[in-house]
Every structure is written in structure tokens, then in C-alpha cells.
Amino acid sequence: MKNTSIVDVAKLAGVSITTVSRIINNVSYPVSDEKRKRVLKAIEKLHYRPNIAAQHLKKRFSDIIGLIVRDISDPYFGDIAKGVTERASQLGYLSLVCSTGRNPENELRYHDILWQHRVKGIILAGGGLDQLDYKQKLSKQLARHDKYGLKIVALAPQGMEIPYVMIDNYEAGKRITEYLIQRGHRNICFISGPQKVYTSIERLKGYKDAIDRAGIEFSMEYVSYSDFTRKGGYDACKVLLSKVKNMTAICGANDNIVIGAMSAVKEQGLNIPEDISFISIGDLTEAMYADPPLTTLSIPRYEIGMLAVDAIVEDKDSIAVIVDTKIIERRSVKTLN
Amino acid sequence: MKNTSIVDVAKLAGVSITTVSRIINNVSYPVSDEKRKRVLKAIEKLHYRPNIAAQHLKKRFSDIIGLIVRDISDPYFGDIAKGVTERASQLGYLSLVCSTGRNPENELRYHDILWQHRVKGIILAGGGLDQLDYKQKLSKQLARHDKYGLKIVALAPQGMEIPYVMIDNYEAGKRITEYLIQRGHRNICFISGPQKVYTSIERLKGYKDAIDRAGIEFSMEYVSYSDFTRKGGYDACKVLLSKVKNMTAICGANDNIVIGAMSAVKEQGLNIPEDISFISIGDLTEAMYADPPLTTLSIPRYEIGMLAVDAIVEDKDSIAVIVDTKIIERRSVKTLN
DNA sequence: TTGTAGGCGTTATCAT
DNA sequence: ATGATAACGCCTACAA
DSSP states (O other): OOOOOHHHHHHHHTSOHHHHHHHHTTOSOOOOHHHHHHHHHHHHHHTOOOOHHHHHHHHSSOSEEEEEESOTTSHHHHHHHHHHHHHHHHTTOEEEEEEOTTOHHHHHHHHHHHHHTTOSEEEEOSOOBOOHHHHHHHHHHHHHHHHTTOEEEESSOOSSOOOEEEOOHHHHHHHHHHHHHHTTOOSEEEEESOTTBHHHHHHHHHHHHHHHHTTOOOOGGGEEEOOSSHHHHHHHHHHHHHHOSSOOEEEESSHHHHHHHHHHHHHTTOOTTTTOEEEEEEOOHHHHHSSSOOEEEEOOHHHHHHHHHHHHHHTOSOOEEEOOOEEEOOSSOOOOO | OOOOOHHHHHHHHTSOHHHHHHHHTTOSOOOOHHHHHHHHHHHHHHTOOOOHHHHHHHHSSOSEEEEEESOTTSHHHHHHHHHHHHHHHHTTOEEEEEEOTTOHHHHHHHHHHHHHTTOSEEEEOSOOBOOHHHHHHHHHHHHHHHHTTOEEEESSOOSSOOOEEEOOHHHHHHHHHHHHHHTTOOSEEEEESOTTBHHHHHHHHHHHHHHHHTTOOOOGGGEEEOOSSHHHHHHHHHHHHHHOSSOOEEEESSHHHHHHHHHHHHHTTOOTTTTOEEEEEEOOHHHHHSSSOOEEEEOOHHHHHHHHHHHHHHTOSOOEEEOOOEEEOOSSOOOOO
């Protein structure tokens, strides 16, 4: 069935389409009460709703904000998505969620598609890759976006200068390590995210600096890489368990990693935190329900999502927001002697 | 800066826009190799991408699929969203994710907005409400959608006849209860979802029937309501703990509830499953990492998301898919004597 | 206060 | 094999 358009409304109300347009757009423009009433009634009767595609075409931009995440089923991104969609909705926008399945190719492809949709802006939730090929392509696309006024906001470091809303990842890695050191730990392992992702790189750097600064000898033996998933954390922890004898604590680059790692440790019959302490970054809801409840550095994901939307909508020309974090103390860390 | 349009490409290549259109749409239409090459080169050079708003306007429908969920940060919906966005992407569609924040008003509003976008279809992931006002409004909107060929697929019961892809919720409630009964439990409590949500209603009905059928006396004392969240499960469990003396097991209407409930039980110094057994419905990733790992009825959420997209894209006139579930045995249920 | 008409970027029809 | 041209539904000068 044919969609009812503004023309139908105008006809039924016996006015011009201009008048109808003025009314539905609520422009501060004098329209006689009588016609307004007639139009409103016609709209009601026909259940008319403006065709947004036509509006976009005319206005040259859409009311859609694109959100690109690595995996929308990961609660970390879920929380961000919640902040984004809810704030967007408040401001009259909608969010197009793109889940790349951790495949960089896909990410690049989505940029293209979102651009085709002439979205208002794109929120890049995943961390960038330290990989020449990828970086070049991405930065080329960003340059193009910029040229046409499409806003970009990154929620994780991308290895290039681009607007962002995020935590200080280096500080994050440093702080959780220091927390352990202050509690008497010296043999501290670190389970990182993927080697080539900037978020991992920075957190790991923070760990290393904290270790150095405490006068502890740093060794790559103590570092294991994973992919930010539970399974990855589990596997990485197994490796650590087999080659490091005397560790008393493990820093995980995120909660997923530690949740996975803890189950590896428990499998060996070790106790947490008596035998091994754990700390991580993220403070997902599951951190609270883990066994034992996780001590972790909180990241205000929901808020980050909202701020990202604000940044895009407000159309500022430079955005650089570092949001605060704090360590949530629960029961996964033991204080030594 | 002005967007480059098909006209620019045509000009640069020295052909008509018709020819360009034919090439970018890959229609099986004869175009001389030479012009094709020229056009392709022009597209490349200008970085031209069709304006989708214009395409929609012309084609009368968009390549967007709407997904309405109660809370995108809930991993249950996250998994569904993943299935939806990934499958949609495979088929050349995009997904607009709307998180209602568990507010029915919002849900209705989103229907309107998605309709304005003339989306291809809407996937309704949340359960419907047993509430006259809401049901009337919803069914009116659905009727309108139908009239214009907008497809709807529900992933949870809505209390009305509409296409769906879901598990049998009644069976689900029944099976987990029977599982407990078979293992010697008689005093089995049930923590339900919200009273007015159909999903809850059906699962609870399954529980009740299983109890009846086993010749156990049913009592509303054994039932407590929550809101499908962890916090809700925690609170509901407290209530149960305070008024039911002799229970040996608790069925939760979903994993969140049980994860919350388990922490309430542990707080009282009780052991799981020695003192109280738990079983639930869902099999979220967190069920595996819970302490103890949860025995739960698996729901293939990712698959449901994908099937829903298929259903919409395939344009069948009637969709009614019941997906299989199975009980995943882990360590939260104790077999009695 | 109201209306007419041109254009946004595409696709599709109909000529050539 | 190629190209004008009329929609698609809306907004917005510009007129009246």
C-alpha cells in the first residue's frame, strides 16, 4: 500500500503542503489556529508520519549516529551501547550499531556504509590497531569524513590524532599495578589484550613503568597476551601458571580476562586471593558477582557512551575528554605480610 | 563541503547519469566496456558513494532493520543483537538498535520512529505486557505496520498473534522444574520475572504444572517475583530465604536472577549446591563462570537473532519458529539421597 | 497568513 | 547501447 505523504494531509485538510510542513516542523511561524487544527486532525486520521528519507535528502544529513563496536555481545560494549542509544534517543537521534566481530576489514567496511547513510557522526568504540596498512586506510577514511562534516569520536586509542572520550589507559595499567605493589606484591604477572591493539599497548606500558619504578626487575616471562575475552584470559593464565613459579598476583587488562584467568587458577586447586591475587580494569557488572568479587578499576562506560553522543551532536571542533576512574576494592586482592 | 553525487561522476566520465546508475547497481544491462571503465575510474577518483537516503526515497523502503530491546547492556539482549547485526550485515542490511530502558512507553515510541524510517522490519526482542492499554496500542501499531508491508518478528511472547522466533517458554519452566524433581527435590521455589510480562507468566505456568504433576502441593509462598535483573534476583531471594524454611532448590526464570540469588544465599553462609540447588534458563556466558557454574537451560540467542533477520528478509507471510533448547549440566544442582 | 515552485540524489520509463 | 526526464516526499526561498 502506498505511504501517505504530506500531500495527502494537505489535501484532506484543504491547505497547502507548506502549511502542513510548517506545522509538523513546529517552526515558529504564524499559522491560523483553525488551519492548524484541521491539519492536526488530518494527520491523526491518516496516521501520517514524515518520511525520514525524504527529510534527510533535503536536509543533507541524517539523525542517525553510527556506533562501531568489536562485539556487541561483550558486556563492555553493551554498556557503551546503552549510553549511546539512550542519550541519542533523548536528543532525537537514533543509533546504528555495527558489530565487527573483531575483524578490522569489517570495521573499515562499516565506515563506508555509515558514510553512505550520511550519518551525523560515528562513534568508534574499539581500540585501533598498530598495523600500518590498517592505520593508513582508517586515516584516509577519517580525512574524508572530516571533509564532509561527519564527526568522529573514538572511545579507545587509535594511534592517531582524533577526537576522543576515554580513560587514560596508561594510567590505568599503572594504577592497578601500583595497587598490588603497595600491598606487598613483587612477583606480579600481567595478562594483556592483543599485542597490536593500542589499548593493550598502553595498559601494558603502565604496568611496566610501575614495575620499573618500584625497583622490581621486569621480565617478559611475566607477561602473557590474550584477546580481551574470557577464553583468552583462561588460556593466557594457563601459560603463566606453567612457566612462572613464584607469582603472587596477576593484573588483567580487563575483567573478561581475569574472570577467565580465575577459573584457570581455581582448576589447579589454588585459592583466590590466598594463593594468587587478581586485579583488573573495567568493573563490569560481572566483576561484582565473580567469585571472589573482583577488585577492579572502574570505567564509566555508560557515561562515556553518553558523552560521545553529546560530543557529536554539539558539533564542537575539538573533543578530548579523559574520564575519571577509580579502584573498586572487593575481595580478590590479598595484602601480603 | 557538498557531497559528490551521481551527477559529478557522470560529468567527469562524460556519460549520462543513467549509465552511471546502471553500473553502480550492477544491473544486467549492456554497457560498453570502455564507458564502464571510465565511470569506475571517476567513481574511484571522486570517492563517490550513492546517497542511501535518495535511494530509499526512490525505492520506497530502506535497508535497515530495527531491533527493539529492553536493555542492550543485558548480555541476554547483547547476544541477540549480535546475531541480528551480523546476519543483517551479511545480507546487506543494517540494524538500528533501540534500547527502551524497560519502559513500555519508549517501546511504543520506537515503533513510531522506526516506521518513520520506513525500515524493512522490526524485531521485537522483549516480552509483551499483560496490560490492556499497552496491548491495544501495540496491536494497533502492528496492524499499521502490516498494512504497509513492514515485517514484525517477536522473540518473546506478546500475548497476541504475531510472527515469532522463540523458545517454548512454558516448556522451559516445566523442564527445569522436572529436572530438579527427578533429582529428588520436593521443596522447590521459583523466582519469576515481572508479573505482567508474558515470558514470566509462561515460565511460571510451566513450573506450576510440573509441581502439580509430581503430586507436590503448590503454594504461592514458594514464588517470588523479580525483574529479570541480578539485583532483582538478589532481592527476591532474600524474601524467599526469610519466609520459606525448608527449600532445597530454587528455579530462576533466567540466569541473571539466579546469579543475583546465589549471592544472597552465599551471604547467609549457605553453600551451593549442598544447602540449596539452583537451576535457571538462558545459559549466558556468565553462567559458565558463576560460582558454582550454573546448570541452566540453554537458549540459542545468537541463532535466534539470525533467524529473525532471515524471517524478515525472506518476506514469508507467516513465521512461527520454535527453537530447541537443552539443559546444560554444571555444578549448581545436587542430587538428593 | 498562505501558497507556488524548485531542488535534494536516485531510479525507472521511455525514447533514440 | 545510451540518454532525457519524471517521479519519490520533503523543505524553503520567494511571491502573493
